[in-house]
Amino acid sequence: MSEPVKEVGSVTSIYSEHEEWKVNMGDATVHAKRMPGRFRTLKYITESLWLFFFVGAYLRWNGKQAILLDVNNRQFHIFNLTILPQDIWMVSLLLLLLAMTLFAVTSVASRVFCGFFCFQTAWVDLFTWIEEKLEGNPNKRHKLDAAPWNAEKIRIKLTKHAIWLLISVLTGISFTIWFEDAFVYWHDLTSFHLSLIEVTVLLAFTLGTYILAGFMREQTCLWLCPYARIQAVMADSQTILPAYDMQRGEPRGKLRHAGKVVAQQGDCIDCFQCVQVCPTGVDIREGQQLGCITCGLCLDACDSVMDKIGRPRGLIRYASLDELEGRPVKKLYQHPRTWVYVGIILLALGGIIYGLNHLGALTLRVSPERQPLFVRMSDGSIQNKYAFKVLNKTDKDLNVKISAEGGVKGQVLIDADKPQLIHHGKASGFTVFVKAPEENVKSEVTKLQFRVENVEDPAMSAEYNTVFNGPKR
Amino acid sequence: MSDIHNSAGGVPTTGHVWDDDLADYVNQPPKWWMLGLTASAIWVVVYWTMYPAVPLAMSGTFFEGVGLPGSGKWTAIKELAEDQKVLDDVRKPYEDKLKNMTPAAILADEELSKYVERSGKVLFSDNCGGCHGQNGVGTEQVGAKFAQREQGLMAPRLNDDDWLYGGTIDDIHTSISGGRQGMMVAHKDILSAAEIDTLANAVASGNPASTPLFAEKGCTACHGADGKGMAAMGSANLTDKVWRFDGSLEGIKQTITYGVNAGDNARVAIMPNFTAAGKLSAVEMKKLAVYVYKFGGGQKAAPVAVEVAPAVEAASAAEAAPVTAP
Numbered sequence A: 001m002s003e004p005v006k007e008v009g010s011v012t013s014i015y016s017e018h019e020e021w022k023v024n025m026g027d028a029t030v031h032a033k034r035m036p037g038r039f040r041t042l043k044y045i046t047e048s049l050w051l052f053f054f055v056g057a058y059l060r061w062n063g064k065q066a067i068l069l070d071v072n073n074r075q076f077h078i079f080n081l082t083i084l085p086q087d088i089w090m091v092s093l094l095l096l097l098l099a100m101t102l103f104a105v106t107s108v109a110s111r112v113f114c115g116f117f118c119f120q121t122a123w124v125d126l127f128t129w130i131e132e133k134l135e136g137n138p139n140k141r142h143k144l145d146a147a148p149w150n151a152e153k154i155r156i157k158l159t160k161h162a163i164w165l166l167i168s169v170l171t172g173i174s175f176t177i178w179f180e181d182a183f184v185y186w187h188d189l190t191s192f193h194l195s196l197i198e199v200t201v202l203l204a205f206t207l208g209t210y211i212l213a214g215f216m217r218e219q220t221c222l223w224l225c226p227y228a229r230i231q232a233v234m235a236d237s238q239t240i241l242p243a244y245d246m247q248r249g250e251p252r253g254k255l256r257h258a259g260k261v262v263a264q265q266g267d268c269i270d271c272f273q274c275v276q277v278c279p280t281g282v283d284i285r286e287g288q289q290l291g292c293i294t295c296g297l298c299l300d301a302c303d304s305v306m307d308k309i310g311r312p313r314g315l316i317r318y319a320s321l322d323e324l325e326g327r328p329v330k331k332l333y334q335h336p337r338t339w340v341y342v343g344i345i346l347l348a349l350g351g352i353i354y355g356l357n358h359l360g361a362l363t364l365r366v367s368p369e370r371q372p373l374f375v376r377m378s379d380g381s382i383q384n385k386y387a388f389k390v391l392n393k394t395d396k397d398l399n400v401k402i403s404a405e406g407g408v409k410g411q412v413l414i415d416a417d418k419p420q421l422i423h424h425g426k427a428s429g430f431t432v433f434v435k436a437p438e439e440n441v442k443s444e445v446t447k448l449q450f451r452v453e454n455v456e457d458p459a460m461s462a463e464y465n466t467v468f469n470g471p472k473r
Numbered sequence B: 001m002s003d004i005h006n007s008a009g010g011v012p013t014t015g016h017v018w019d020d021d022l023a024d025y026v027n028q029p030p031k032w033w034m035l036g037l038t039a040s041a042i043w044v045v046v047y048w049t050m051y052p053a054v055p056l057a058m059s060g061t062f063f064e065g066v067g068l069p070g071s072g073k074w075t076a077i078k079e080l081a082e083d084q085k086v087l088d089d090v091r092k093p094y095e096d097k098l099k100n101m102t103p104a105a106i107l108a109d110e111e112l113s114k115y116v117e118r119s120g121k122v123l124f125s126d127n128c129g130g131c132h133g134q135n136g137v138g139t140e141q142v143g144a145k146f147a148q149r150e151q152g153l154m155a156p157r158l159n160d161d162d163w164l165y166g167g168t169i170d171d172i173h174t175s176i177s178g179g180r181q182g183m184m185v186a187h188k189d190i191l192s193a194a195e196i197d198t199l200a201n202a203v204a205s206g207n208p209a210s211t212p213l214f215a216e217k218g219c220t221a222c223h224g225a226d227g228k229g230m231a232a233m234g235s236a237n238l239t240d241k242v243w244r245f246d247g248s249l250e251g252i253k254q255t256i257t258y259g260v261n262a263g264d265n266a267r268v269a270i271m272p273n274f275t276a277a278g279k280l281s282a283v284e285m286k287k288l289a290v291y292v293y294k295f296g297g298g299q300k301a302a303p304v305a306v307e308v309a310p311a312v313e314a315a316s317a318a319e320a321a322p323v324t325a326p
């Protein structure tokens, strides 16, 4: 047989490329080194925001859970605010707002979310921190992984996984209690009275956390996360991100014995510190790449190296492509892409503010009877039937008074004199008839506005525009 | 042998080469894929035994009684029954209550009357809508299609406040459970054409008593001295704006001439006796009475609350008019 042909320039030559691919396939666990530094500290601070996830659900407000996303009863409680399904459009605006914030931030400074705020990287950071406490530094961890099983290894591994599982269970519980009363849930949990769905959610989140943060780690960012896949379209040459200054660093070379840097050598001393600290195992010196979550940890590492060899910091630094390639660097406000995102953010924000101001405590819907549109009564008058639905968003039952404006001269509202009881937190329905003398019904449809108001508090009211139907003229 | 370009090195191919260098590897499928295939094959067998895969005349499934949990048990009809049971279980507490209540008591109970209003729609459409129309709007019998029996409404409208036999909840219930049959003699042999003409004109004007013939010819015996009808007899109110039959002058003449349920060319107005027909249960008839009441009739004199109806009696009796009851 012929020896493998080196086919340069032909289609199949992509096969020979694979030797050069440097993709972290997850076959070896990345044991990253922890080095102190600015970004490390920043990461600890931003990650600790997630503590709110664990404790926030226990906040009480007026004797109830302050933030309760009560999906079962289809209502969200946020302090004094109750959001019912009718207002759900605001939640979609909120989601839009959050997505656009993410987009805007990405266009300015790349994957800030990934590196500093994402639950995946935060939990991984916590899990590996525990790993380091139990198993030691990356070298020791690699050795331990390769070592044969013995009592000591089993003890260490068992402890680690037990703690991981404990955190996972706690994560599952903490997630669930945002959706139902936290204290009731704990009571049900400790007395083994969880419903099937609660058990499923708990199991799913426990296993999810354990597997994603304990085992899949950076693989999640590489292959699972949709944001990681799309974030590139929000970034451009003006976006700043952790980058290796090739002009300054190359040609890289090892320090000579005496600690001297050889002349015409770049600043990079090829010490691999930046690779060792990287939680996703990438080599930033090869340029911006999918694996980089822009956590800035390699900046810390390289800065400490530069300090040691007496070179200026910033061989790896937050820089835009424009800056690195020597093009003029535009100001932040000269970034149209960001402005588009900010524009959408403002629109969404405006919608939410409008919505919150127009939530109202009462909502009225009136549907006129369609079959028949009207009924001729024995005295010749025309009667219309209306199905009322009044939604009471307060937390108390109340009585409403019904009135009408417009419509036909001489019309009578039947049942309007009697206040209607409206239960809180849901829609109450009742029927109202409107009767008018036929000679006053001037057209087939006459505009009519209904109004309901709280008997005790007339300021709390709601209107609905509908029509009074009559015979053809 | 064909020369195999295998730039990935070492992996055997099927030996076929197209377009110079295109070849198929003979790699084994991945293990997870093989496992999935095997699992699917096992699942086919399990599913086939549990599902009624082979329909038989009697049992519906070949593997009935194989012993696997659920095997041979599932049928679409059973699933339907289970689904219906869910509904029935929800309704049961209400239906149980309805059994021992009078229609008036049901009407007075806000929750139950709401239940009836919502669950009565199908009942009404199936049993009543054919003649009375959806939602009781009435069914007009006019036009070429009804040339033989053109008489205006086939059956009375139920959502107005005009009742032939009374519009209280009990009256309505009586009409449903006992049926009604309109009666009016044909006057073609009693009255002259001129007299019929005079009477018809008076009726059309809304004031039948304006002609002395109304009393002289005995119309008052059924329709009352003032022409307002009598609920006890089901005679129509001739003074109001609601017409049981065709309200044109020609139509009125036709009704007077040939009567109601009185043989040839007569108007037809028969409400079946639903108790005798055996089609509706006692509870269903009660529900229908409440359902019909809630269309909005029976409220004329004093506006009556929709949910609770204490003032029913006042509203109705006096109002009965030219309609044969439901």
Ligand code: SF4
Binding pocket: A244, A249, A267, A268, A269, A270, A271, A272, A273, A274, A275, A285, A301, A302, A305, A315, A316
């Ligand atoms: S840490 Fe800095 S000096 Fe060391 S290899 Fe990385 S880029 Fe070069």
Ligand code: SF4
Binding pocket: A242, A274, A277, A278, A279, A280, A281, A282, A283, A284, A291, A292, A293, A294, A295, A296, A297, A298, A299
């Ligand atoms: S390359 Fe640097 S910034 Fe990117 S993930 Fe690795 S350590 Fe973080």
